[in-house]
Structure formats: structure tokens, C-alpha cells
Amino acid sequence: MATSTPHAKAPTRHVTRDIAEWAHACAYDKVHPDAIERAKLFLYDSFGCALGGSQQEDSEALVKYAKAIGGAPQCDVFVHNMKTSAPTAALLNAHMIRAMDYNDIYWKQDPSHPSDIIPAPMAACQLRGLGGRDLILGTLIAYEVEMRLVEAGFPGVREYGWHHATLTAFASPVAAGRVMGLTPEQIQHAIGISGSANCTLGAVTAGKLTNMKNTVDPMSTRAGVEAAMLAELGYSGPEHVFDGKEGITHVFGHSGNRWDLSILTDALPTCTKCKWRILECGMKSFPIEALSHAPLTAMMKIVKAHDFKPEDVEEIRVEVIARAADILGDPHKYRPDSKETADHSLPYSLAVGLVDGMVTPLQFKEERVLDKALIPVMDKVKVVANEEFEALFPKYQPSRVTITLKGGKSFVERVDVPKGDPRDPMTEDEISVKFNALGEPVVGKEKCAKLRDLIMHIEREDTLDNLFALMRP
DSSP states (O other), X not given: OOEEOTTOOOOSSOHHHHHHHHHHHOOGGGSOHHHHHHHHHHHHHHHHHHHHHTTSHHHHXXXXXXXXXXXXXXXXXXXXXXXXXXXXHHHHHHHHHHTTSXXXXXXXXXXXXXXXXXXXXXXXXXXXXXXXXXXXXXXXXXXXXXXXXXXXXXXXXXXXXXXXXHHHHHHHHHHHHXXXXXXXXXXXXXXXXXXXXOOOBGGGGSSSOXXXXXXXXXXXXXXXXXXXXXXXTTOOOXXXXXXXXXXXXXXXXXXXXXXXXXHHHTTOOOSTTSOOGXXXXXXXXXXXXXXGHHHHHHHHHHHHHXXXXXXXXXXXXXXXXXXXXXXXXXXXXXXXXXXXXXXXXHHHHHHXXXXXXXXXXXXXXXXXXXXXXXXXXXXXXXXXXXXXXXXXXXXXXXXXEEEEETTSOEEEEEESSOTXXXXXXXXXHHHHHHHHHHHHXXXXXXXXHHHHHHHXXXXXXXXXXXXXXXXXX
């Protein structure tokens, strides 16, 4: 097992070169059919999230910003009838996918949302006049590199106080560079350009949350496209950005912490029988932070199975792993004043789920988040770290919810695998329900149906023009 420590001698051949050569050699006709089908399902889910995300205030603000600064009309922007530069289009489209915190999730040593990177190969496709097959390939590469990155640090960068957008900056240039047809050397430099310049503080998901919570990862996607474009022009970046002096494994490799760099390169898929990481990624059935899904699922099972009213409840005890308690149950999460904080709040998600009987995008409208009637219900939620659950994570996301009524009666439910996990995956029809709920208010029922057919057969598309046309009202 290859590991990296702060004082290890720099290798003569860097990890960036291995990744770059693998990506350069990737070809659509060498991909396992199951991976292709899974990629299309993630495209379908992600584009539905983008339609819903386009209606968020922060998304509208970013579009106004992009129009104000202008840019070469290189690539399309979802929903809006506009073209802008490839990096800016990647930012806007990635933010729409991310804006509702409703897109995919993969959590190992670090969390990640690989679909945030899809707009990088998408922008590259439009730069080169390419279509669905190249978008699928770029998506698979993005997922492969991103998911390996969140497995490779022990502990992950989140435990140091950094955000996983730090890792996305290393993955996005690989996907963009491959679709653009860069040489291995150019892809290697693109990784160095983007990765060295984009380390993101975990402050964006700590305490009171702001618009930046959903923006930092799209910014890293933009950085990857920009880096690929610079590398094509001969711009250089540090090839040792992973494994050399003051590279990521040096910077984060202190006090006994380590990186297993072999995870980034061992058994990279190269044939039609090889397994791709995308098959292990999950989707979200609720528009909330990933570690909230299991406890919310557990509570909703109790609510559906027993006949009681919210006012009958004395306490909702929620047992989760320590990091979930830290992220989702800190004091500010008991008084959310924005959608960004509410969808990262266990007290809010469980309270609104108990009162409304559902948790959908409607529950994160400003007027609902600020409804003071929910405060007494949130105060009934007690978030507790369960040490026994720690050993089961990340293979499982164990959560136990105990609802105690005022008369003393209690109901208990435990969930280890939330809906959307690869072990309980969302089907195309289930994704369709989610897609239509998000998309019909934006583009209408007819276009949603056409989008399903196009996306699930996107390999037939020679360009992405039809996709963007249907994604407009």
C-alpha cells in the first residue's frame, strides 16, 4: 500500500501523470454497460436538480453576475437563454445542480457530490462540438476521480476543517481535459493548476450557513475547466501537487495522518468488464444534507406507523455518528434563518417532517423556514452522538430515532441504509417523480417527458443542443 508522509522522498513519477494517462486513454467503447446506464441515471437526476435549483435566489444572483461581467459565448446555461464562457457556464450549471442540496452523495473519509462536476465535461463537450457519448465518458471520469479522492485520506480533509471542494479541484480538470482531448502532459498540468489554487475552508458548512455552502464546489468545477483551457495553451502547473513538497499529502500529512495514494491509481477501469466507482454512488430522496437521510427516514417510518399528533410529542431523540451530530445539531441549527442552514439542520428537518408529514423543496421556502411555530417542535429534538455507530460508518449510516409521547409511550426505529443508497437505489421511475416535481414548474410537463427520453438515450445525441433547448422554459 503506497502511503505518503510529510517527510517522504518525492517520487520521480508523480500520481498526476498516472491519472492523466489513464484519463487520456479512456474511451466510451471500453466502458462497462452498467456504468453507462448508471451515468445516464445520474445525469437524469442531476438535470432535474438543476431545473429546481435554477429557481433559487442565489442561482438567480449568479446569473445576473455572469450577465454583468459578460464573456465569450462558448457554452449554454441551463434554463436561461444565454451563452457565456466555458468556465462561467460550468459555474452556473454546477451551482444549479447543487443549489437545493438535492443531488447525489458519496461519503467515505470525506463527503462528496460528484454530480457537481458534470458541467465541467459538459462545457468541454460544447467547446469541441461533442455530444452524449463524450458527456457520459466525462461524467464517468469525474465520478471515478472524485470518489477515489474522498477515500484516500485518513482521516479526510473534513476532519482538518477543510471542505471537500478542495478535492473537486483535483477531479474537475481531469474530466474537462479528457473531453477536450488534451495530451496526458496537459491534463497533468491542468490538475496542478486547479488543485494548487483551490483549497476551501470548512467554514462554509460550519455554524451559520451562507450562499457559499452551495457555491464552493461549483467554483472548483469552474476552476477545472479554466485549468484545462490554460493547460491547452501551454500553461504549467505543479506536477507534484499530490505527492511532492508542500503538495496535498504533505500539507495534510502531519500528526500521524496519512494518504493512501494507491487508492487513486490502483485498478483504474480500462475495459468493458472493469468496475467503475459510479456504481457505488448514492442519490438523495430528500433535499437535505446526506447524513440527515437515515434519521429522517427513521422518524417518518414511525409517523406513518403510529397514530399521534405533533402536539402529543414530548421528545424526539436522534442518535447518529459524531460528525453528523457536529454538523447537523450544533446550536445554530436549532434556529435556522436560511434555506442553507435549514437543509443542514436535523432539528428543522425532523420538526418540519413531523408537522407537515413530508420533506420536499416546499419545506425549504423562506416563509416555512422562518415560521416561528416550528421552534417549539425543534426544541423537542435531542441530537446525540452514538459511539457504537462510529464503527459502522461509512459502510452504513446508522441512525436511531426514539419518539416519546407526553403520556410516556415511546416508539423506536433504526435505519442503516437510506433510500437512494446503492444498496437501495432509486429506480428510473422514482427519479422521474423527483425530476417532474422539480422540472414541471420550470419547463412544463411535456418537456419533462421529452427530457427523460433524451437523457436516458443521450448517447444518440451528436451535440448537446437539444438538451439545452429542452431545459429552457
